[in-house]
Amino acid sequence: MPLSAIAVESQTEKLSTVAVATAVNILEAIAGKHCLIIGDTGTGKSTIAQWLAQQSNSQVKVYDPDASIDEWQGLEVIGKGGNFADISASMNDDLLEMQKRIVARATDGDKANTGKDLCIIAEEFPVLKDECDIAPMWLGRIARRGRKPKIFVIALSQSDSVTALGIEGDGAIRSNFRYIRLGKFAVNHAKRLKDEGLVQWLQSGKYRCMVDDEPCQLPDLTSYKAVIVRVPEKPVLPSTETPEPLDIHDSPEFLEPEKPVTGGLKSTILPLKDAGYSDTRIIKDVLGYRGADYQKGRQLMTRILNDAT
Numbered sequence: 001m002p003l004s005a006i007a008v009e010s011q012t013e014k015l016s017t018v019a020v021a022t023a024v025n026i027l028e029a030i031a032g033k034h035c036l037i038i039g040d041t042g043t044g045k046s047t048i049a050q051w052l053a054q055q056s057n058s059q060v061k062v063y064d065p066d067a068s069i070d071e072w073q074g075l076e077v078i079g080k081g082g083n084f085a086d087i088s089a090s091m092n093d094d095l096l097e098m099q100k101r102i103v104a105r106a107t108d109g110d111k112a113n114t115g116k117d118l119c120i121i122a123e124e125f126p127v128l129k130d131e132c133d134i135a136p137m138w139l140g141r142i143a144r145r146g147r148k149p150k151i152f153v154i155a156l157s158q159s160d161s162v163t164a165l166g167i168e169g170d171g172a173i174r175s176n177f178r179y180i181r182l183g184k185f186a187v188n189h190a191k192r193l194k195d196e197g198l199v200q201w202l203q204s205g206k207y208r209c210m211v212d213d214e215p216c217q218l219p220d221l222t223s224y225k226a227v228i229v230r231v232p233e234k235p236v237l238p239s240t241e242t243p244e245p246l247d248i249h250d251s252p253e254f255l256e257p258e259k260p261v262t263g264g265l266k267s268t269i270l271p272l273k274d275a276g277y278s279d280t281r282i283i284k285d286v287l288g289y290r291g292a293d294y295q296k297g298r299q300l301m302t303r304i305l306n307d308a309t
Contacts (some may be wrong), residue, residue, distance in 0.1 A: 023208075023217040027055055030178045030211070034143055034153045036125075038160045039182030045156045046071070046123065047221050048180070052154060053119040059275040063087045064123035065131070074286050084131040091138040094120065094151065098142065101149030110148075115274060117150045125155040129166040136166035143176040160185060179212050186210040269304050 035052065037045045050072070053060045061076040065084060071077075079087040097118075104112035122128055122139075129135045142153050157165060160179065167173045181189050186209045190198040198215055202208050207218040272282055279301055283289050289297025 024211055024214045026052075026180070026211060026216050026218065029214065029216065030180075032147055033178045034146070034155070034176055035180055036155050036157060036160070036165070036177045037180045037182070038157050038185045040158055040184065043182040044221065045182065046121075048182075048218065049121045049154045049156060050075075051219075051221055053121060056117060056119060056152075057271045057274075058117035058119035058152070060119045060121065061090075062121045062123060063090070063128060064121075065127070067123070084128075087128060088132045088134050091132065091134050095138060095141055098146060098149050098151050101151070102145065105149060113148075113150045117152070119152050119154060122153060122155040125157050126159060126164040126166075129164075139165075140167065140173050143173045147176075179210075180216075181210040189213075190215075266304055266308055269301070270308055273305070 030052065035049075037048055039045050050060075061078060062072050063079055064072065064077055065079040065082045065087065067077050067080050078090045101113050101116070120142075122135075125135070125139070129139075132138075139153065139155065142151055146152060155165075155177075159165075160181065162174070187199055187202050189210050190202055193213060201215060202210070205217075207220055209216050209218055269282060269286070272286065273279075277286075279298075283294065283297035283301050287297045287300060289300070
């Protein structure tokens with residue numbers, strides 16, 4: 001539901017009346033659209049991108065050549081360490097996948113791609129555009145044709161100029177994006193619209209932005225975790241003795257609960273299963289159980305799946 005209207009009192013003599021800014025619901029505003037999130041470093045672009053991707057229950061992958069080990073936890077990150085060749089190869093794969101989905105849809109209709117939503121986060125797209133020759137073409141093709149085959153892009157940038165994005169002279173691409181402007185970019189855009197009441201509204205509160213020409217109140221994401229939440233603690237064996245390896249199928253007692261299966265844990269794991277992630281990948285990369293602890297992760301995974309049935 002749209003957020004309620006927010007009244008902003010004018011602080012100038014010329015604007016003696018109350019200017020009302022009706023904040024749009026960001027999820028409704030971007031439904032079925034690609035997104036371009038524009039803001040300076042530290043304005044929360046990456047966090048907002050992860051949060052938006054999570055709301056759609058999509059499979060998510062990230063193009064970020066500068067990602068650290070602590071960023072994008074639990075997500076598939078391509079290009080770490082400045083590996084632009086990997087990013088270029090994956091972008092080419094995206095275009096091939098889009099074509100396969102278009103062909104499947106021609107044969108089987110929309111059901112061919114049901115449950116296969118793919119959200120691609122492109123961190124600092126102007127950098128990708130400069131380093132990956134395929135990037136402008138990739139962005140243009142997915143912007144024009146990605147919606148029906150369920151492939152969406154969230155591109156991040158510190159500039160909203162068409163030159164920085166590599167889409168100069170192509171207004172059709174821009175029309176397929178929702179522009180989410182943060183911080184000074186939102187204020188400057190409101191000034192270009194000559195809406196002083198909107199400028200004051202943006203400056204008078206937290207988590208406020210512009211979605212195209214409309215004001216938007218974002219949720220407070222200061223405590224938001226990454227899209228995939230790792231289990232903070234590992235089960236601890238009560239004995240110091242090293243147990244013999246167990247086959248969990250032959251040893252039901254090994255599945256005795258050591259930690260409760262919470263709703264938050266299920267809401268994290270089950271969408272990944274629906275998206276086609278293997279149990280092994282979830283246990284190792286999401287739950288964080290590796291090596292000697294793998295069987296404990298298998299135990300927890302089995303309980304999550306059993307609890308969902």
